Amino acid sequence: MLKTLLERRSIRKYKEKEVEKEKMNQILAVGKVAPSGKNKKPWELMPIKDNKILKKLSMVKPKGGLFLAEAPICIAIIGNEEISDTWVEDCSIVSTFIQLEACNQGLGSCWVQIKNRFTKDDEDAEILTKEILEIPSNKRVLCIIALGYSDEEKLAYKEADIL
Numbered sequence: 001m002l003k004t005l006l007e008r009r010s011i012r013k014y015k016e017k018e019v020e021k022e023k024m025n026q027i028l029a030v031g032k033v034a035p036s037g038k039n040k041k042p043w044e045l046m047p048i049k050d051n052k053i054l055k056k057l058s059m060v061k062p063k064g065g066l067f068l069a070e071a072p073i074c075i076a077i078i079g080n081e082e083i084s085d086t087w088v089e090d091c092s093i094v095s096t097f098i099q100l101e102a103c104n105q106g107l108g109s110c111w112v113q114i115k116n117r118f119t120k121d122d123e124d125a126e127i128l129t130k131e132i133l134e135i136p137s138n139k140r141v142l143c144i145i146a147l148g149y150s151d152e153e154k155l156a157y158k159e160a161d162i163l
């Protein structure tokens with residue numbers, strides 16, 4: 001586990017190579033085991049592969065999210081505050097598990113924050129994301145995790161960094 005923790009870095013540039021279905025299934029399976037308050041698991045994990053949709057999502061987060069347009073696949077992390085008042089914590093944990101499992105599968109990933117973020121014109125990124133992904137207004141979007149084979153050099157952390 002320490003190896004994975006050290007190797008995981010935020011990767012924002014991906015090869016054009018598609019992410020295999022088996023790897024995605026493995027990554028999405030973390031949603032079944034990630035811990036949550038009262039074990040409510042108040043999340044939905046929505047994979048998005050359609051490049052037109054990814055382009056639209058990238059415009060929702062021009063600062064720190066433009067690379068979504070070039071990602072082979074992303075997962076929107078959707079929470080339900082009607083199910084649990086710890087939805088932010090729970091969705092953060094499942095997002096982190098997704099990033100760790102992606103690393104374990106040899107993939108790069110990056111968290112793109114959506115909740116409490118705004119476009120240049122001060123439009124709410126979360127509301128725009130829900131419109132694009134046709135998510136009901138009572139649900140929430142914490143973030144979008146981009147995934148793919150890394151096409152950038154990023155050094156792993158070293159054991160010495162945590163001693």
Ligand SMILES: Cc1cc2nc3c(=O)[nH]c(=O)nc-3n(C[C@H](O)[C@H](O)[C@H](O)COP(=O)(O)O)c2cc1C
Nearest residue numbers: 008009010011012061063064065110111112113114
């Ligand atoms: C809550 C949270 C929000 C983040 N939002 C963004 C984001 O919107 N765009 C982005 O490019 N990276 C984002 N990141 C990634 C961080 O920038 C990154 O984790 C940090 O710089 C440390 O780098 P590392 O992940 O390579 O260790 C976010 C990370 C977290 C945990």
